[in-house]
Amino acid sequence: MTAWKAEIQVTYKKSVLDPQGVAVEKALSALGYENVDKVRIGKYMELVLHAESEEKARMQVEEMCQRLLTNPVIEDYEYRLQAVSLERGTG
Amino acid sequence: MTAWKAEIQVTYKKSVLDPQGVAVEKALSALGYENVDKVRIGKYMELVLHAESEEKARMQVEEMCQRLLTNPVIEDYEYRLQAVSLERGTG
Numbered sequence: 001m002t003a004w005k006a007e008i009q010v011t012y013k014k015s016v017l018d019p020q021g022v023a024v025e026k027a028l029s030a031l032g033y034e035n036v037d038k039v040r041i042g043k044y045m046e047l048v049l050h051a052e053s054e055e056k057a058r059m060q061v062e063e064m065c066q067r068l069l070t071n072p073v074i075e076d077y078e079y080r081l082q083a084v085s086l087e088r089g090t091g
Numbered sequence: 092m093t094a095w096k097a098e099i100q101v102t103y104k105k106s107v108l109d110p111q112g113v114a115v116e117k118a119l120s121a122l123g124y125e126n127v128d129k130v131r132i133g134k135y136m137e138l139v140l141h142a143e144s145e146e147k148a149r150m151q152v153e154e155m156c157q158r159l160l161t162n163p164v165i166e167d168y169e170y171r172l173q174a175v176s177l178e179r180g181t182g
Contacts, residue, residue: 001126009098009135024136027159033151035092035141044100044135045115050126060124068118 001050004057008069008079011042016074045069048084057081092141095148099160099170102133107165136160139175148172 012018018040025039051057061079070077103109109131116130142148152170161168 007100009100011135011137021136024160025138028138028155031155031159033140033155035151036138036155038137038139040137042135042137044102044133045112046102046129046131046133047116047119047127048129049124060126064119064122064124064127068122069115 001052002057003048003050003084004054004081005046005048005084006057006061006079006081008045008047008061008065008077009042010045010065010070010075010077011040013074013076042075054081054083092143093148094139094141094175095145095172096137096139096175097148097152097170097172099136099138099152099156099168100133101136101156101161101166101168102131104165104167133166145172145174 020041021039024041025036028036028039049057049060051060058081061081065077065079066072111132112130115132116127119127119130140148140151142151149172152172156168156170157163
């Protein structure tokens, strides 16, 4: 079993209004950062999962995103996966 | 002026308890994903900024993270920066 670290970025779909992003953009502008736009705020999740192959790890990450981690109706997600070496007591 | 897209991942420092991560890990386990651990939940932000050089863009992202986007006392951040081509009406 290899351990895989998944880094998942969740954002609202482009068509969904992101009021938090608008607020942060205004706050940045008020602080003098007027060269900033297109601010979007989302969620970031990282986790480690134990799977036999990268393909199985990917399938599971997709499934978890669809079932629990994101709301596919209004959110998009992207993830990166990398093998990590971990010491595990029991497994 | 080049446009730079910054993707910023904000997480609690390792030493800070992440109750949301614990809750998600339990929920995943209840759904049958028992091979998952080390779940951490954070924030993800993306923005576009206009700067003359990558170095200036990096300096500004760091400064914005320190001043507004993160709480450096309890949070860590990482970011990726890439040049993007955008059509701008005026600038």
